[in-house]
Amino acid sequence: MATVTTAPPRTPSAPSVLVLGAALATVGLWASAFVGIRAAGQDFSAGALSLARLLIGSVALGAFVAIRREPLPPRADLPRLILCGVLWFGIYNVALNEAERHVDAGTAAMLVNVGPVLIAVLAGVLLKEGFPRMLLIGCAVAFAGAVLIGIATSDGGLAASAGAALCLVAAITYAGGVVAQKPLLGRSSPLAITWLACVIGAICCVPFTPQLVQESADAGGEAIGWTIYLGLFPTAIAFTLWAYALTHTTAGRMGATTYLVPPLATLMGWAYFGETPPGLALAGRALCLTGAALARRGR
Template identity: 80%
Template sequence: MATTTVQTPPPTRATPLVLAAALTTVTLWASAFVGIRAAGHDFSAGALSLARLVVGSVALGALVAVRRVPLPPRADVPRLVLCGVLWFGIYNVALNEAERHVDAGTAAMLVNVGPVLIAVLAGLLLHEGFPRTLVVGCAVAFAGTVLIGVATSDDGLTPNTGTLLCLVAAVTYAGGVVTQKPLLSRTSPLTITWLACLIGAMCCLPFAPQLVGELGDASGEGLAWTAYLGLFPTAIAFTTWAYALSHTSAGRMGSTTYLVPPLATLMGWAYFGETPPSLAIAGGALCLSGAALARRGR
């Protein structure tokens, strides 16, 4: 990934709209953790990823066709492909499989290590700066991740599959954000989101036979949740995220996702009656504290 300097626009009158876009994203992404758990009863991880991305790609493609927005320059294609593979392809499959092993709230807490990684990558690759608190914040967040891993493991020492896959999702999420940021200075958020979603769907095409087989046995609830995931947490939330990201720094936008874990935990409790283990909640608090500390001074 090439080192890139990104100029962040100064605050403008659009700031309330940017905040609204960020909050929309956070709320819909929190609901996705619940939706994935629900749809996972009918669909395997890869099949669900493909179905969700196909729905999102179709919805976004229709909007792009109506608005006739221009495509990105050829020079941006490699970066766009990387964004699509990391954030829409690998991330979705890893998270879907992870939520077969951990509850929605725990998954959200683990994935929310992503903002710390975004801060590190943005400092290295986008020259957004390195506050001194970043190192301490990373250490605290890592300790929280270890604590969650112990809380959700089978023997108390080795993190389970769900924990490791959530960390894979966090890494690919961070890589996707930092890869996406420079693209938004030259192309509309809608176009970037649509193309990245389409690339992610293409990455998941090997799961097409599984999806076809599982569709016939899927319940109405599973189909409804899959459609919801494609339209709302994917098509809408990723577009509002890209819009907000185009108006601020990658590190600062990453900090808005601190709200996702508590929202996802609350939604998981309301829908499934599930709550993370007490030790995992303590680890989640450490993750959020470390992430907040890492963002101080930005």
């Protein structure tokens, strides 16, 4: 009599609940970062705050890398790793920090979260994923929302408009960083990639060392506390959790989870600073979220 055998059930690379939990934790920590940046930015300039945050994150992540004896990525991945570190950890942080000196936390979060739409566009060009019709419609709607937010914040003069423009710079560098990071995670651990990218970002910000030294001497305890928080939680922990979740899903799906950041940042900004954005900015946010959702359906 023949023996019938059945193949064992396929085990997913990681439990979906862990991936979802990592993504949601990242969203919450990144939303809090928009509030923390505005709070710490009262005593620290954009470049000095970026350098301090990245140094703290690099030290914390480096300690875990040493304890776990994480292997380094292959040398062939160095160019892409440098690109990720320069764009997402270096330029992104400085641009966002300066932007939040001119616009509220919720508006900054919304403009930066045009990034997921840009990720879809870059994936279409660089990864040959094409440009579905719904993707193009979503990009147009989200861009219209960004324009509305820029108009709403222009009531504050050129400074507010410059803040909106810097948020879009942050969105572009964020998208480029994600696209550069995704292939790296197939060959190296999320912890190692995050640590090295953070170190590269810190190196980019070394020219701001004199400002950091000078401003640290005059900074208040609240600003210093927020800076330490930014380095440990939204940087070291959140970026590692993001990389872990991105390892087990697509960039498009991960980008979609960040649509929760703007409303959370708005709520946190209202609770901490009493920030109430203009009605036109709220309409722009709705358009950005709608466009991003449409673009996600196009993937």
